[in-house]
Amino acid sequence: MSPGLRGRWKMIVENLLLLATILLGGLGIWFYSPWLSLLYFGFAGVVHLFVLRKLICINCIHFKDGCHIGWNRIAFALFSKGSIENFEERMNKIGAPIWIVTFIWPIIALARTLITSFSVSLAFITVFYLLLVIASLFSLGKLGCSNCEMSKKCLIGKICPVKSVKRR
Numbered sequence: 690m691s692p693g694l695r696g697r698w699k700m701i702v703e704n705l706l707l708l709a710t711i712l713l714g715g716l717g718i719w720f721y722s723p724w725l726s727l728l729y730f731g732f733a734g735v736v737h738l739f740v741l742r743k744l745i746c747i748n749c750i751h752f753k754d755g756c757h758i759g760w761n762r763i764a765f766a767l768f769s770k771g772s773i774e775n776f777e778e779r780m781n782k783i784g785a786p787i788w789i790v791t792f793i794w795p796i797i798a799l800a801r802t803l804i805t806s807f808s809v810s811l812a813f814i815t816v817f818y819l820l821l822v823i824a825s826l827f828s829l830g831k832l833g834c835s836n837c838e839m840s841k842k843c844l845i846g847k848i849c850p851v852k853s854v855k856r857r
């Protein structure tokens with residue numbers, strides 16, 4: 690497989706897993722509260738499409754040249770270049786908490802619904818969601834962070850256990 694094709698394949702896998710995780714997470718919250726679920730989808734859409742791109746990606750070394758997950762293209766199309774000096778602080782103070790909220794919010798909602806009104810189908814959704822979170826984190830680490838120059842400045846990259854591939 691050519692490097693270009695391999696890069697595209699990784700990009701598709703990372704994006705599909707994250708999309709599936711967010712969709713299932715939002716569905717899980719729906720059982721707790723449909724309004725909270727809509728809020729979650731709104732939050733995830735706005736922060737991941739715009740806020741993180743504006744606050745973090747514009748300061749990334751891959752802003753112009755293309756990154757493992759392809760989100761630099763959104764930032765490049767919408768915003769102007771920032772400064773690499775801002776990357777670390779923004780990633781650690783804004784990016785990491787937003788990612789944690791994105792993944793944890795559905796877990797809290799699912800756990801509360803399971804306690805108040807247990808059902809086998811909800812338990813299945815919870816387990817499947819947790820597996821998707823693990824798969825997403827693993828794919829980000831293995832296909833992304835381990836090849837990303839910026840992971841040295843990124844809290845998630847620093848704690849990422851998947852470091853088998855030599856960084857660029």
Ligand code: SF4
Pocket residue numbers: 745746749750751752756757758759760761837839
């Ligand atoms: S590597 Fe991360 S911070 Fe850099 S452009 Fe891609 S998504 Fe944004």
